[in-house]
Amino acid sequence: MWNMITLQTIGVMIVCASVGILLTRKLKLPHIVLYIITGLALGQAEVALLDKEFLKESLGAVRVISEAGIALLLFLVGMELSLSKIKDIGNDAVVAGLWQVGLSVILGFGISFLAGFEVIPSIILSVAMTFSSTVIVVKLLGEKKHLDALYGRISIGVLLVQDLVVILFLTELSALGTGADHDWRTVLAQLAKAMAGVAGLAAIAWLVAKKFLQRLMEWASSSTELLLIWSLTWCFVVVAGAHAFHLSHEIGAFLAGISLAQLPLSNSLKQRVHPLMNFFVGIFFIALGMEIDLGTALASWKMALVFTVFVILGKILIFFTVFSRQGFNERTSFVAALTLSQISEFSFLFAALALKNELIDETIVAVVAFTGVATFISSSFLISYNERIYFWFKNKGLLKFMNASQTKSKDEYPSTKRSGHILVIGMNSLGREICRRLCALGHNVLALDSDPKKLRGLPCDTLIGSADYTSILEEASFEHARLVVTTLRIEDVNNSLVYQCKKMGVPVAAHGFDSTVIPDLKELETDYIIDSKSSWLNKLFIKLEEHGVKLT
Amino acid sequence: MMEILYILLAASIGLGISKLLKIPSVPMLILAGGGLDYLNAPIDGDLARDALLLGLIFLVFLSGTSLNPWRIGERTKLAFFIGAAQFMLIGLISFFVCAYMGFTLMESFYLSLALSSSSTLVVIKLLQSRGEMFEPFGRMMVGALLVQDLLMMIVISVLERFDFGAMDMVIAGVLVCVLSLLALIFKKWIIPWLLVRDDVDEEQQLLIAVGILFFFMGVSHLFNLPFVAGAFVAGISLSSFPVNGALKGQFASLNNFFNAVFFVTLGFFVELPPAEMFNSVFVFCALIIVLTPALTLSVAAFADMPFRTGIESGLLLAQTSEFSIVLALIGMSNGHLSSDHLGMITFMTVVTMTLTPFLANEKVASWSMLALAALSRKKDGPLVYSGHFIFFGCGESAMVAVEKLLEKGEQVVVIDDDIGVVRGLKERGVEAILGNGRDTTVMSRANLSGARMAISSMRKFSDNLAVVQFAKDTPFVVRVFDQEEADIFKRLGAQPIPATDAASSDFLEWVQSNMKVPTNQLDS
Missing domain, CATH: 1.20.1530.20 (Na+/H+ antiporter like fold)
Structure with missing residues (x-):
């Protein structure tokens, strides 16, 4: 009844990646690098559970998981960036994206042609080297929590423009294969269709989210299960819409995310989707590594190395120049340029399609594969350490030639975190009462609850989200709080919060809602236990005393 | 997909x-x-x-x-x-x-x-x-x-x-x-x-x-x-x-x-x-x-x-x-x-x-509880207490108060719908009536009108409402969970103790003695 092949494949992938994480944690390798290396190793090794036939059979499920992971990744990016943030950099992103595509294609074509490739293979190679990877960039920026930074927004803007342009190239390539008509009118028509598709889909998604989803999601907010499944469904509905408009899944998922970003619950949704995305995208990268035939790729390593250097240095130079000329300051321009210095996952698809259409041979596919892996890995380091690299270049005076602006822009990096506040978690009647009284005393209070209805009418700052997720606690800046108070009636969440606060050295008060939970809170050295039953009893004793019975 | x-x-x-x-x-x-x-x-x-x-x-x-x-x-x-x-x-x-x-x-x-x-x-x-x-x-x-x-x-x-x-x-x-x-x-x-x-x-x-x-x-x-x-x-x-x-x-x-x-x-x-x-x-x-x-x-x-x-x-x-x-x-x-x-x-x-x-x-x-209670109630005789304390519901906290009152030599009657709780109380020598607190016959049997004070820790608002309407001149202390309930009971002449109010008062006392409001926050 069961086909265990998929399970075995995923199992081996995950176990090997876990071992990799454990062995290399001191090196602090970016996750993507580790996943790709795990995949490459598994792809080459003769693992008993993983022969090639095995892989072919399981590819269907693994591919679906991978595609879902990428969709979720872009869905999260959409939720991270509201429409206003996108509008701010929209024009710049379009101009920079188009300039870069043009310059990269010309330069790439020149290098390929000089290296001895014929015209068509040179075009294919240059186009494959032109686009940058949305998945890599978004994943790494997300890990750095820099999606919201100015350089992050510019990079994502450019990637979205590239995602639109890539559709044209892919359509043209398919047309070349089928021998269909592909004159300039067709190209323009395709472009107009793609643009209209994006605009139409964005408008529909935005309207539906505004008119219907807001109420529905609020109604669903008390059920975590419902909230997660509905938001995922929305993501895949818009992805299906994008498919119908001949747009990429990534654009669909991004638009779904953007449309939900306007809802007050978007923060809570992000936390819930994140673990799924991490799991699925991990499988995507491992599978990507496994699918690359390292042997063939290494056979043409010299040529591949030339293109790797071209992609890294060429793109940094092109983007740095374009961004600087657009008026972005030196730091933002250089860091954004570093961010985009890799090829795209589309490049693999593009090369594969060209091979299928007999426009290129295996050598070019191998060059693309090698360049892809090399630039993915190099990008992981360039993005992870982008600030250090920038300051190294700056201190050596290597960026002066661009004469870029040195003025700091106010939204260069996300706003600094709050500190010195009292974080109150759980807006039941006790939590709300505590918030009101703390505010009345003049304390800076942040109230956290997963139900937006419970946060209404409070005289303090509020944050929607579940304390189950470390990321929401980080967003609430719990490590910089003066005091964390949990009034939840959930024992393990309270214990976990106390444990984390004690680890961070933050004073913590927790609700001892029943005598059975108090011993553990004491053992965890909770600074104050809100013993509601004892408090009630004390008040009762006072009442009894008023009636002439002294019990204390 | x-x-x-x-x-x-x-x-x-x-x-x-x-x-x-x-x-x-x-x-x-x-x-x-x-x-x-x-x-x-x-x-x-x-x-x-x-x-x-x-x-x-x-x-x-x-x-x-x-x-x-x-x-x-x-x-x-x-x-x-x-x-x-x-x-x-x-x-x-x-x-x-x-x-x-x-x-x-x-x-x-x-x-x-x-x-x-x-x-x-x-x-x-x-x-x-x-x-x-x-x-x-x-x-x-x-x-x-x-x-x-x-x-x-x-x-x-x-x-x-x-x-x-x-x-x-x-x-x-x-x-x-x-x-x-x-x-x-x-x-x-x-x-x-x-x-x-x-x-x-x-x-x-x-x-x-x-x-x-x-x-x-x-x-x-x-x-x-x-x-x-x-x-x-x-x-x-x-x-x-x-x-x-x-x-x-x-x-x-x-x-x-x-x-x-x-x-x-x-x-x-x-x-x-x-x-x-x-x-x-x-x-x-x-x-x-x-x-x-x-x-x-x-x-x-x-x-x-x-x-x-x-x-x-x-x-x-x-x-x-x-x-x-x-x-x-x-x-x-x-x-x-x-x-x-x-x-x-x-x-x-x-x-x-x-x-x-x-x-x-x-x-x-x-x-089901009431069906069981009805079966057992026939065996109980009428109670003839006055000047006593009546507890409606006897959970963990109420039990502490019951014991303290008994230690002081006060008379206590407990009304609870759990036959196990009632049996346990009786074994400890506490007078207990099996039944629902909102039931007027049960309240009569406990002689609510002759009691010195009635204390309720029952969770349901409607149950407490039935008691306050029957209690009339007997002081009735009731545990409530929000201010709205507290206001209603106060209007009806009861003495509500909002559980959240009590807990937050104790907590705020601790905050005030351990944490001063930073000057910059006061200014703002």
Whole structure:
């Protein structure tokens, strides 16, 4: 009844990646690098559970998981960036994206042609080297929590423009294969269709989210299960819409995310989707590594190395120049340029399609594969350490030639975190009462609850989200709080919060809602236990005393 | 990717209906999956089978992670007693019923096992929604479910080796114990070292945790045990504090997603049982709904538990489990059961789970309590107290006050609807009346009008309202949970003590003595 092949494949992938994480944690390798290396190793090794036939059979499920992971990744990016943030950099992103595509294609074509490739293979190679990877960039920026930074927004803007342009190239390539008509009118028509598709889909998604989803999601907010499944469904509905408009899944998922970003619950949704995305995208990268035939790729390593250097240095130079000329300051321009210095996952698809259409041979596919892996890995380091690299270049005076602006822009990096506040978690009647009284005393209070209805009418700052997720606690800046108070009636969440606060050295008060939970809170050295039953009893004793019975 | 969309769409509809009608999500998800099949949704069979398998593994794994023996607290023995007694007694009775109804020996084995355990998913969700998860009653229920799930896993592992003879079954049993031991070693020493450290971030924690799942599945494969046994013990190995706290949120997302995937794809594959099996389905459903509460109440009486606990436990446990479906799937893959049996067990699960919230509610429990109280009340004689204190409800806090008043030589009468509580109080020499506090005959018997003071810790607003209207000149102190209730009682002449107000006052006192408002915040 069961086909265990998929399970075995995923199992081996995950176990090997876990071992990799454990062995290399001191090196602090970016996750993507580790996943790709795990995949490459598994792809080459003769693992008993993983022969090639095995892989072919399981590819269907693994591919679906991978595609879902990428969709979720872009869905999260959409939720991270509201429409206003996108509008701010929209024009710049379009101009920079188009300039870069043009310059990269010309330069790439020149290098390929000089290296001895014929015209068509040179075009294919240059186009494959032109686009940058949305998945890599978004994943790494997300890990750095820099999606919201100015350089992050510019990079994502450019990637979205590239995602639109890539559709044209892919359509043209398919047309070349089928021998269909592909004159300039067709190209323009395709472009107009793609643009209209994006605009139409964005408008529909935005309207539906505004008119219907807001109420529905609020109604669903008390059920975590419902909230997660509905938001995922929305993501895949818009992805299906994008498919119908001949747009990429990534654009669909991004638009779904953007449309939900306007809802007050978007923060809570992000936390819930994140673990799924991490799991699925991990499988995507491992599978990507496994699918690359390292042997063939290494056979043409010299040529591949030339293109790797071209992609890294060429793109940094092109983007740095374009961004600087657009008026972005030196730091933002250089860091954004570093961010985009890799090829795209589309490049693999593009090369594969060209091979299928007999426009290129295996050598070019191998060059693309090698360049892809090399630039993915190099990008992981360039993005992870982008600030250090920038300051190294700056201190050596290597960026002066661009004469870029040195003025700091106010939204260069996300706003600094709050500190010195009292974080109150759980807006039941006790939590709300505590918030009101703390505010009345003049304390800076942040109230956290997963139900937006419970946060209404409070005289303090509020944050929607579940304390189950470390990321929401980080967003609430719990490590910089003066005091964390949990009034939840959930024992393990309270214990976990106390444990984390004690680890961070933050004073913590927790609700001892029943005598059975108090011993553990004491053992965890909770600074104050809100013993509601004892408090009630004390008040009762006072009442009894008023009636002439002294019990204390 | 369209497959994912169809599954998610079905799950969305199922979960939406479940929330709207306030019934458990599992039956609705299965029905939504059935809807996909009915509408001939173009879902690739292999992909759906992979989704079912992945969903099944994560369901079992994540059930394990939520079953932490540490949660049971002091009621371990009682939990074990209830869990094991229900599993064995219902199992035994069902086995004979199945055999009587003409099922084969092997089918009877599987069917009786499927009937003998209750749903962790449904019970935990109901306990959470009532805020009882971490109350002593909730802890005991979680313990009982843990026992049942563990027994189920052992039996599944042993049954898989049924065709290979008794010796193989014994070996399988021993190997399950070895696997569990390995999980305990991981839980105690290895997993905290792997996961609770500063150099491992959230993403890595999740991947390592899933890596541990597949590691244990690999070990169970080496031991020739079913993969679900590995998944379950892997979950238990990750259930201890603080590992479970660190992973709780991440597991919650996986849990929600994979549960939806599993039950929808199950609904997509499973067929309705044939018409001739519906008689059996009806008998089995009745067996669970009638027998489980009756047996649990008997066990409760035997174990000297409060009657309310016994009744509520029985009503809460009166459904088959998601593990019953897992058992049926394993039985099918072993060739011991047919798809008709899977359909039958799934159908029973849908019916009994759907009925659970209607049965396991306060009204049914109170009605049962009152029926029991009516039987016992005849034996009590009239009370002739005056100047006494009357307690409506006698929980943990009220008991402290009762004892202090008795120490001071005051006369105290307690009114409680739990025969177990009343019996316990009487044994300690406290005057107690069995009955509902809102019942005027009960209040008259306690001579409310002649009492010095009445104190209520009853949870229900309407019950307290009935008392305040009857109390008239007797001072009535009532515990309330919000200001609105406090205002109403104050207007009616009672003396409300808002529990949150008392707790927040004490807390604020501590804050003020330990934390001054920073000057910059005062300025702002």
